[in-house]
């Protein structure tokens with residue numbers, strides 16, 4: 001259905017420690033709630049923001065921010 005699958009993005013709520021770094025690097029898609037935990041505006045990363053999303057995922061100290069090819073995450077990645 002989608003013309004451009006792009007990347008999928010998700011946050012592991014167990015691993016996330018609310019550093020907020022991801023929201024600084026990808027403010028277009030990640031906002032922080034009142035406790036500093038990320039809220040994703042979309043679980044799909046548009047092509048124009050893939051570089052920023054990769055940077056945010058790499059910078060996450062706990063590897064809680066994960067990207068996956070396509071919209072649906074692979075349970076056995």
Ligand code: SF4
Nearest residue numbers: 016017019020022060
């Ligand atoms: S950078 Fe990682 S640990 Fe910090 S708020 Fe974002 S997802 Fe959570």
